[in-house]
Amino acid sequence: MKAKRIFPLLALFAACQMASAAGTLKIGVLNDQSGPYADFGGKTSVVAAEMAVKDFGGTVLGEKIEVISADHQNKPDLATSIARRWFDTDGVEMITDLTNSSVALAVQALAKEKGKITIATGPFSSALTNEACSPTGFHWVFDTYAAPKGTATGLIQEGKKTWYIMAADYAFGHQMQEDLTKTVDANGGKVVGSARVPLGTTDFASFILQAQSSKAQVIALANAGTDTINAIKQSSEFDVTKKGQSIAALAMVISDVHSLGLDKAQGLVATTAYYWDRNDASRKFGERFMKLTGRMPGMVQAGTYSATLHYLQAVKAAGTVDAHKVAEEMRKLPVHDFFAENGVVRKDGRMAHDMYLVEVKTPAESKGPWDYYKVLRTLPASLVTRPLSESKCPLVKG
Numbered sequence: 001m002k003a004k005r006i007f008p009l010l011a012l013f014a015a016c017q018m019a020s021a022a023g024t025l026k027i028g029v030l031n032d033q034s035g036p037y038a039d040f041g042g043k044t045s046v047v048a049a050e051m052a053v054k055d056f057g058g059t060v061l062g063e064k065i066e067v068i069s070a071d072h073q074n075k076p077d078l079a080t081s082i083a084r085r086w087f088d089t090d091g092v093e094m095i096t097d098l099t100n101s102s103v104a105l106a107v108q109a110l111a112k113e114k115g116k117i118t119i120a121t122g123p124f125s126s127a128l129t130n131e132a133c134s135p136t137g138f139h140w141v142f143d144t145y146a147a148p149k150g151t152a153t154g155l156i157q158e159g160k161k162t163w164y165i166m167a168a169d170y171a172f173g174h175q176m177q178e179d180l181t182k183t184v185d186a187n188g189g190k191v192v193g194s195a196r197v198p199l200g201t202t203d204f205a206s207f208i209l210q211a212q213s214s215k216a217q218v219i220a221l222a223n224a225g226t227d228t229i230n231a232i233k234q235s236s237e238f239d240v241t242k243k244g245q246s247i248a249a250l251a252m253v254i255s256d257v258h259s260l261g262l263d264k265a266q267g268l269v270a271t272t273a274y275y276w277d278r279n280d281a282s283r284k285f286g287e288r289f290m291k292l293t294g295r296m297p298g299m300v301q302a303g304t305y306s307a308t309l310h311y312l313q314a315v316k317a318a319g320t321v322d323a324h325k326v327a328e329e330m331r332k333l334p335v336h337d338f339f340a341e342n343g344v345v346r347k348d349g350r351m352a353h354d355m356y357l358v359e360v361k362t363p364a365e366s367k368g369p370w371d372y373y374k375v376l377r378t379l380p381a382s383l384v385t386r387p388l389s390e391s392k393c394p395l396v397k398g
Contacts, residue, residue, distance in 0.1 A: 025063045025321060027053070027308060028086050030079060030107065031097040031122055033071035036200050036226040039255040041099040041122040041300040043069070044293045048301040049096060051288070052308035060315050067308075068092065074199065076106040083107045087114045093321045094119065094311050097304055101125035101172035108137040115323045119311060121303040124224070124251055125175040126386060129350040133393035136323045138330065138349040141303035142273045144176040144222075146384040147250040148183035150271030150357055153383075154376075155218055160246055161189035164216035166207055166231065168223040169196040176222035176250060192216050201227060204234045212238065217246060224251040229259050236264050253298035257360055257372045265372075268360045271384070274299040274339055275356060275373050281338035296370040306339035307351075344381070348393040352385040354378050 029049050031041045046069045053065045068090070072079035079098075086092035087110070095111065098104040099122025111118045112134040119138045120128055126143040152163075163184050167173035173196065181191050193214040195207050208231070211219045219240065221231050228249055235247055249256070252270040276286030276296045285305070289297045297305075314329035315321055335343025340353035358373040366372060388396050 023063050024091065025060055025065045026090060026092045027065065027067050028092040028095040029067060029069040029097050030072050030082060030095050031099040032074050035074050037099045037224065040225045040253055041097045044301050045097045045304045047292055048297065048305040049308045052305045056309060056312045060312055061319065072103050074100045074103065076102045079103040080106050080110050083110055087116050093117060096307050097122045099123055099300065102170050104128060105132055105171060108134050112136055117311065117323050117326060119307040121307050122300045123172060125172050126179060127175055129348040129393060131392040133348045133395055135395060136327050138345065138351065140307040140351045141299050144179040145386045146355060147176065147271055148180040149384045150355055150379045151248050151250060151269055152180055152183045153187060154269065154357055155246065155248060156184065156187040156189045160217040162216045163189060163191045163218045163220055164211045164214045165191060165194040165220045165222055166211060167194060167196050168227060169198050173222045180220060180222060197223065199227065202230060204231045208235055208238050208240065212240065218248050219245055220248045220250055222250050228252055229256050232260055232264060253300060254296060254372060255298050258370065262361060262363045262366055265360045266362045270358055271355050271379060272299050272358055273355050274302040275358060275375060277371065278375060285338045302339045306335065306337050309337065310335055346388065347396050348391055350385060352381040354381050355384045
């Protein structure tokens with residue numbers, strides 16, 4: 001008798017879930033909200049996605065748009081568990097941010113299997129649109145190909161040809177190290193040493209000493225978030241730059257500079273996909289974001305807004321939430337907003353757009369909080385995006 005009662009209850013529960021999902025298009029922001037990348041994307045990326053939904057109008061194809069979020073804690077197994085539940089029972093059609101490359105690769109593979117969209121705005125591994133590309137997977141902001149092409153090429157042209165790489169010991173760091181090594185070699189430089197550092201390391205002393213003893217002209221930090229911040233702070237304590245070596249922070253975002261302070265970050269050169277004070281459009285978004293969050297957006301938050309808005313425009317154009325039809329429209333539609341003025345979504349899922357070489361201001365040059373960058377030059381999309389002729393993505397060759 002008890003067994004017979006269970007089935008109607010299960011049916012009722014399932015019906016309630018379907019009813020709650022009906023009439024709502026759900027977008028998931030899945031990222032690190034409590035660990036080393038909490039400022040990199042974090043809860044403010046959720047705000048950026050919500051801003052895009054509001055600016056779009058809040059509805060599409062007669063359905064309300066809802067943004068939900070979760071903390072993946074930088075654990076691929078946890079991330080795929082959350083994404084599976086979102087796809088299978090919660091009615092989520094698109095997941096964005098996905099800061100942490102290992103997480104992003106795992107969730108993108110799951111979304112491909114489930115016929116759902118992913119738009120990576122936080123992770124940097126170029127594998128997402130190279131050998132691990134997906135017909136429903138997109139990479140929006142920055143990758144491990146762009147950083148070396150922008151920052152490293154510029155420093156080598158200044159005569160700094162010997163490099164030591166300090167890389168985060170997971171997919172992002174490994175890919176950044178590989179891409180940086182290729183760029184250094186191609187430009188006549190040489191990588192004289194390297195070390196792989198566990199994610200979340202707080203004591204960089206031994207790694208810094210190794211880098212100093214290498215006598216490399218440049219110490220490249222192929223890490224991000226608090227790892228980058230801690231490495232730069234401790235490098236300052238060891239007088240790395242005062243003793244003649246340069247530090248290249250390959251995945252630096254503006255919140256890193258804010259945490260470090262200009263006294264420690266001044267002079268760092270980096271490549272960024274967005275800077276809030278670059279022009280009127282970027283300033284307008286930055287000021288709106290500041291009112292909501294108390295901080296200026298970095299490239300991950302700005303990219304999350306842009307990606308979410310483009311996805312919604314593609315849903316409207318496709319007239320459906322079917323992932324493959326939406327993906328087709330995403331590749332057709334140009335990206336023209338404060339983040340990317342002439343963006344193009346390629347066959348491999350990479351959104352190709354211009355980036356910017358920036359230098360961190362000195363305390364004397366800054367006019368106040370968040371006035372941190374001097375834009376040295378615009379880096380054209382053709383320089384900072386891997387040519388399709390070099391792609392390993394099956395979608396390009398097919």
